Amino acid sequence: MSINFPFSAIVGQEQMKLAMILTAIDPTIGGVLVFGDRGTGKSTAVRALAALLPEISVIRDCPVNSEFAKDVPNWSANRVKEKRMRETPVVDLPLGVSEDRVTGALDIERALTKGEKAFQPGLLAKANRGYLYIDEVNLLEDHIVDLLLDVAQSGENLVEREGLSIRHAAKFVLIGSGNPEEGELRPQLLDRFGLSVEVTSPTNIEDRISVIERRDSFERNRKRFINKWKPEDKKIREGILKARNNLKSIKTAKKILRDCADLCLTLGADGLRGELTLLRAGRALAAYEGKTSLERAHLKAIAPLALSHRLRRDPLDEAGSGTRVNRATADILG
Amino acid sequence: MNRGQEIWLQVIAALHLLAIDPNGLKGVTFRLRAGPVRDKLLSHIHSIAVSTTKLHPNMTDEQLFGGVDVIATLNKSRLVTTDGLLQKSGWFELSMAERSSLQTAARLCQALDQNLISPLILLDEGIDDERPPDSLRERLAFYFDLSEVRHADTDFDSVDALQEIGEAKSVVNDMRKLVLLAEQFGISTARGPLLALCTAKANAKANGRKMVNDEDLEIAAELVYPSRATRLPEPPEASEPTQSTEMQQKNDNENEKKSGEIELPNELLIEAVRAFLPSDFLEKLKTQKTHLKSNGVGFGTQAKSKTRGRPRPSRQGKLDGQNRIDIVATLRTAAPLQTIRKIKTKAIRHVLIYPDDIHVKRYETRSERVVIFAVDASGSAALSRLSESKGAVELLLAQAYSRRDYVSLIGFRNTNAEILLPPTRSLVQTKRRLAELPGGGGTPMATGIKAAGEMALLTASQGKTPLIVILTDGRANITLDGKPDRTQAIEQCHQIGRWIAVSGFKSVVLDVGKWPNKVLAHIARDMQAAYFALPRADAQVISKTIGAELEL
Numbered sequence: 001m002s003i004n005f006p007f008s009a010i011v012g013q014e015q016m017k018l019a020m021i022l023t024a025i026d027p028t029i030g031g032v033l034v035f036g037d038r039g040t041g042k043s044t045a046v047r048a049l050a051a052l053l054p055e056i057s058v059i060r061d062c063p064v065n066s067e068f069a070k071d072v073p074n075w076s077a078n079r080v081k082e083k084r085m086r087e088t089p090v091v092d093l094p095l096g097v098s099e100d101r102v103t104g105a106l107d108i109e110r111a112l113t114k115g116e117k118a119f120q121p122g123l124l125a126k127a128n129r130g131y132l133y134i135d136e137v138n139l140l141e142d143h144i145v146d147l148l149l150d151v152a153q154s155g156e157n158l159v160e161r162e163g164l165s166i167r168h169a170a171k172f173v174l175i176g177s178g179n180p181e182e183g184e185l186r187p188q189l190l191d192r193f194g195l196s197v198e199v200t201s202p203t204n205i206e207d208r209i210s211v212i213e214r215r216d217s218f219e220r221n222r223k224r225f226i227n228k229w230k231p232e233d234k235k236i237r238e239g240i241l242k243a244r245n246n247l248k249s250i251k252t253a254k255k256i257l258r259d260c261a262d263l264c265l266t267l268g269a270d271g272l273r274g275e276l277t278l279l280r281a282g283r284a285l286a287a288y289e290g291k292t293s294l295e296r297a298h299l300k301a302i303a304p305l306a307l308s309h310r311l312r313r314d315p316l317d318e319a320g321s322g323t324r325v326n327r328a329t330a331d332i333l334g
Numbered sequence: 335m336n337r338g339q340e341i342w343l344q345v346i347a348a349l350h351l352l353a354i355d356p357n358g359l360k361g362v363t364f365r366l367r368a369g370p371v372r373d374k375l376l377s378h379i380h381s382i383a384v385s386t387t388k389l390h391p392n393m394t395d396e397q398l399f400g401g402v403d404v405i406a407t408l409n410k411s412r413l414v415t416t417d418g419l420l421q422k423s424g425w426f427e428l429s430m431a432e433r434s435s436l437q438t439a440a441r442l443c444q445a446l447d448q449n450l451i452s453p454l455i456l457l458d459e460g461i462d463d464e465r466p467p468d469s470l471r472e473r474l475a476f477y478f479d480l481s482e483v484r485h486a487d488t489d490f491d492s493v494d495a496l497q498e499i500g501e502a503k504s505v506v507n508d509m510r511k512l513v514l515l516a517e518q519f520g521i522s523t524a525r526g527p528l529l530a531l532c533t534a535k536a537n538a539k540a541n542g543r544k545m546v547n548d549e550d551l552e553i554a555a556e557l558v559y560p561s562r563a564t565r566l567p568e569p570p571e572a573s574e575p576t577q578s579t580e581m582q583q584k585n586d587n588e589n590e591k592k593s594g595e596i597e598l599p600n601e602l603l604i605e606a607v608r609a610f611l612p613s614d615f616l617e618k619l620k621t622q623k624t625h626l627k628s629n630g631v632g633f634g635t636q637a638k639s640k641t642r643g644r645p646r647p648s649r650q651g652k653l654d655g656q657n658r659i660d661i662v663a664t665l666r667t668a669a670p671l672q673t674i675r676k677i678k679t680k681a682i683r684h685v686l687i688y689p690d691d692i693h694v695k696r697y698e699t700r701s702e703r704v705v706i707f708a709v710d711a712s713g714s715a716a717l718s719r720l721s722e723s724k725g726a727v728e729l730l731l732a733q734a735y736s737r738r739d740y741v742s743l744i745g746f747r748n749t750n751a752e753i754l755l756p757p758t759r760s761l762v763q764t765k766r767r768l769a770e771l772p773g774g775g776g777t778p779m780a781t782g783i784k785a786a787g788e789m790a791l792l793t794a795s796q797g798k799t800p801l802i803v804i805l806t807d808g809r810a811n812i813t814l815d816g817k818p819d820r821t822q823a824i825e826q827c828h829q830i831g832r833w834i835a836v837s838g839f840k841s842v843v844l845d846v847g848k849w850p851n852k853v854l855a856h857i858a859r860d861m862q863a864a865y866f867a868l869p870r871a872d873a874q875v876i877s878k879t880i881g882a883e884l885e886l
Contacts, residue, residue: 037523043447095440098395098656106661135444136469139436180762201522205513211524212509216531219358 003222007048008232010041011211012202018285019195019305020049021236023173025243025284029277030194031152031174033137033185033309040199041211042177046133049175050090052233054241056129060084063121064128064168073168075119089130091123091172095139102144103151103159104166119166124157127172137176138185145189148174152192194277196309198322243287250283251293259299259333266328269310277306296333303329338487341478344610345375348476348557351536352453353382356425358532359475360446361454363431363466366480368459374488375480376427379455385424386455389442391434393419394654398441426451431470432460439467446473475529477561502538504531504546515555515603520565530558552606560610567604651694663693703801704740704757704793705730705880708786710806710846711747712777720773723805723846726876730803731764733881740798742789743767746782748775749816753785757793776818779810780826783861787830790839801840803880804863807847808854824853831861842880844868 010017019032034042058065059072060082066072069081093102104122123132132148134140151157157170174193178185190196202208218225257279264274282298291298308322335343345364352359366372380386395401400418407414419426428434428442445451454474458466471477512527512534521527533554538546648660650667668691675686707727711720731741741764743755754767783804790800810823834841841863845854850867858865866879 040523092444094444095436098658100658105658136436136440139440180760201524205510205517208513208517208524208527209506209510212513212527212531213506215524215528216504216509219532 003226004047004051005044005218006226006229006233007052008236009214009229010045010048011207011214013041013045013199015305016045016197016199019197020045021240021288022281022284024053024240025288026247026280027173029280029284031176033193033196034177034199035180036199037179037201040201042199043135046175050087052237053088054237055085055087057083057085064125065089071169075166089127091127091130091132093123093132093134095136097144099144099147102147103157105161106164119164124151124170125168128170130172132172132174134176136178138178149189149192190309191273193309195281195305197305239288243284246287247283249292250286256294259296262332263303263328266332267307267311267325269307274307274310278302281306300329300333336487338483341480341483342488344557345478349379349382350540351533354539355532355536356453357449359529359536360452361474362476363456363458363471363474364478364480365458370485371480371483371488383425387419387422387424387426389419389426389428391430391438393438394656396654420445420450425453425455427455429457431456431458431466432464434466436467439470443469443473472525475533476557502535502544502546504535508534508546508551511551511603518567518604519559519563519607521559521562526558526562530554533558552603555603556606556610559607563611648693648695653692653694657694660693660695664691667691667693702740702798704742704798706742706744706786706789706800706802708744708746708782708804710777711745711771711773713774714777714807714809722876724768727768729877730880731761744782744785744789745771746778749778749812751778751782751785776812777810778812779806780814780823780830783827783830787834787837803842805844805846808845808851827857828860831857835860835862844876
C-alpha cells in the first residue's frame with residue numbers, strides 16, 4: 001500500500017479539512033464537494049483522510065463490510081462470523097468506469113468457466129460504511145451520476161440484470177472534486193452533497209513555500225515525515241471520536257432552529273435538505289469543539305459550506321453564491 | 335547557436351534529468367509532428383530508456399489494467415488473466431496524445447500519481463487548438479514545442495555518464511526562490527515549484543553535487559516554468575513595494591521580523607525563464623483565455639455507444655471491459671452447436687461456449703448539441719440591441735445548461751470575428767466572456783457567419799450536432815478581407831449562407847434591428863435558416879424564439 005501524505009500536514013485549506021472532519025463525525029451530513037483549480041491538494045486531502053479515520057470493525061471477508069453477521073448479504077459465499085478491524089474504506093471511482101463496475105454484475109468468469117450464476121460485487125459494495133471518492137465528478141457520465149444519486153439517496157444498491165436480483169447496503173459518504181472551468185455539475189447532484197467547499201491556491205508566499213517544503217521532506221523520507229505528523233493526526237482522530245460520542249448530547253434551542261429556517265428561506269435554497277444539513281453540520285461542529293449546545297457562531301461558520309451550492313443559479317447575478325450566503329448570514333445572525 | 339539548437343540541448347538535458355528522477359519529474363510533453371526530428375528524438379529516448387512501453391489514446395481498460403483473457407479461459411476451462419500495460423516497467427510513451435479523452439487522461443493521471451507509469455513521454459501531434467488534456471500535461475515536469483526545431487539542429491547528443499551519488503539536498507531558501515519566481519510568472523498551482531525543485535535536485539545529482547546551487551535553480555526554472563507561465567513579471571521597481579505591503583497586511587505581527595527578508599526572485603532567474611518563453615507567448619496570452627479548456631475532448635459522443643442509450647441489436651464481438659455481454663444472444667448462438675461440440679470435445683460441461691459465440695450489447699445515443707451563437711457587436715447593432723442580445727444569450731445559456739447542450743460564442747465587429755468561447759458547458763466562463771464583449775465598429779457579417787460555419791464543421795467532426803444562431807441587424811458593410819464595401823459584403827453573405835445550407839447545418843437568423851431587414855431575410859433564405867424579425871423583442875422573447883426552435 002502506498003503511503004499517503006498526512007492530513008494534518010496539508011497547509012491551509014481549513015474549510016476543506018473542516019468539511020471532511022465533520023462528515024467523519026456525522027456521516028449523515030452527506031458528502032463533500034470540493035471545487036477548485038488544479039494542483040490545490042484536493043486529491044491529496046481525500047487520500048489522506050483514509051489514514052486519519054478511525055478503524056471500523058467488520059465481519060471478515062464480507063463483501064460489503066458489514067458490522068454484524070446478520071447483515072452479511074446472502075449471495076455472498078462467505079459464512080465466517082469472525083470480526084476484524086480494518087481501516088475505513090475510501091474507494092476511488094475512476095472516470096469512465098462502467099456501470100457494471102459500479103453496481104456489480106454477473107460474475108462472467110464464473111458464469112463462463114463453471115456455469116454458475118454468481119454476483120460479483122462492485123465499487124458500491126466496497127464503499128459501504130466508508131467513503132466514495134470521485135475525482136473530476138463534473139466529467140462523470142450522466143448515467144453513472146443518475147445511478148449514484150439513486151443509491152446515495154436510498155443507501156441501498158439494487159441490481160436487476162442478467163437474471164440476477166440482488167440488493168445490498170451501500171451507505172457511503174460521497175466526496176467529489178472537480179474544476180468548475182471544465183464543466184458544471186447538475187443541480188440535482190449538487191444538492192445531494194451535504195457540504196461544498198471552494199479551494200484556491202494559497203495566495204500567501206509563506207504558505208506556498210511551506211507547501212513545497214513539506215512536500216519535499218515527505219518525498220525525501222516518507223516514514224520520517226509521517227512519524228513527525230503522527231501526533232497531529234492522532235489529535236484530530238481523537239477529536240473525531242470524542243465528537244462522535246458527544247454528538248447525541250448536543251442541545252439545540254428552538255431559537256436556533258428558527259435561525260436555520262430563516263436563513264434558508266431568505267436565500268431561497270431549494271428543498272429542506274439545506275436546513276437539515278445546516279443543523280447536522282452545526283451540531284457536529286459544536287461536538288468537535290467540545291460544546292454542549294448548538295450556537296449561532298456554529299451556524300455562522302457552517303452556513304457557507306452547507307448552503308452555497310443550494311442556491312438557485314441566477315445566470316445574471318455576477319457575485320458568487322458564497323457572497324450571497326455571507327450577506328444573508330450577516331443579516332440574520334447578526 | 336540558433337533557437338532550434340537551444341531547444342534541442344534543453345531536450346537532451348531534460349531527458350537526462352528524467353532518467354535520474356523519473357518519479358519526481360513524471361515526464362515530458364513534446365509537441366511535434368512526425369518527421370526526421372521526431373525519429374531522432376525517439377531513437378534518443380530509446381537509447382536512454384531501458385525499455386519503453388507504447389500507449390495509445392484508445393486503450394481499453396483491459397489493455398491498461400489487465401483482465402480476464404476470455405479466449406484462453408474458455409479454451410483451458412480455468413481462469414486466465416492478462417497483464418495490463420500499466421504493470422510494465424520502464425518508460426512509457428503515449429503517441430497522439432492530443433486524441434486522448436478526458437477519461438483516458440484521468441486514468442493515466444491516477445497511474446502517474448501512484449508512480450506506476452513514470453516517466454511518461456507525451457507525443458502531441460496536434461494542430462492549432464488540439465492538445466492533450468491539461469490535467470495530464472500539468473502533471474509532467476517538462477513541455478517542449480519542437481515544431482521550430484529542424485533536423486540540422488539536432489546534431490548534439492553528448493550526454494555525460496550518470497554519476498550516481500546520494501540524494502541532493504535543498505534548503506528552504508531555494509524553495510523560496512522558486513516559489514517567488516513562480517509567483518512572478520503567474521504560476522498558481524503548487525505543482526510548478528514542486529517540479530522545479532525536483533528538477534534542480536536531479537540536476538545537482540547529475541553534476542555530482544550534494545547541495546542544490548544557483549545554477550541548478552536556473553536550469554530548473556528554464557526547463558519547468560516557461561510553458562506554465564501565464565503572465566510576464568512586472569518590472570521590479572513597481573512590484574516590490576506592493577508585494578511587501580501586501581505581505582505585511584496579511585501577517586501583521588508574526589511577519590514583522592521576516593518582512594525584511596522577502597526579496598524578489600533573482601533577476602538572473604527571471605531572465606532565464608524569459609529567454610525560453612515561447613516566441614508567440616504574448617500572442618497566446620491574449621487568446622489563452624478563450625481556450626482555457628473545454629474543446630470538448632472526451633464528450634464527443636459516439637453515435638453508437640457501448641454502455642448507454644437506446645438498445646440496438648447485439649452483435650458478435652469481444653469483451654473489452656467496456657461493453658457488456660448479451661447473455662441471451664450468446665447462449666442462443668451457442669445452443670444449436672452443443673451436441674456437435676460435446677461429441678467433438680468429449681467434455682462433461684453442461685454448456686460449451688466458444689469465443690465466437692459471444693455477443694455484446696450495443697446502444698445508440700443521440701449526439702450532443704452545440705448551440706453556436708454569432709453575435710453582432712457592430713456599432714449599428716450595439717446602438718440598438720446589443721444589450722438585449724446579451725441578455726437573450728444568457729437566458730438561453732441557462733436553458734442550454736439545463737438541457738445539457740454545449741454553448742459556443744462568436745462575436746463579430748470592426749473587421750473580424752472572434753471566437754469568444756469554444757464549445758463549453760461552463761456557465762461561469764460564458765458569463766465572463768459575454769460581459770467582456772465590447773460593441774462598436776463596422777459589421778463584418780460574412781466573416782461572422784463564416785466563423786460560425788467553421789465552428790459548426792469542427793463540432794460536427796467531433797460527433798456533435800451544431801445549431802447556428804445569428805443575432806444581427808443585417809447591415810453588413812465589411813467584406814471578408816476587411817474592406818468597407820456594402821454591396822460586396824452582402825454578396826459574400828449570400829455566398830457563405832449557401833455554403834452553410836449545403837453543409838446541412840441547422841441555423842436560425844434573428845433580426846434584431848429596429849426595422850425588419852429584407853436583405854437579411856434573403857440571406858437567411860439562402861442559408862435555409864429560420865428567420866425571425868424581432869424588432870421590439872426583449873431578451874425574454876428572443877430566448878423563447880430560439881428555445882422553441884431548439885425543441886424541434
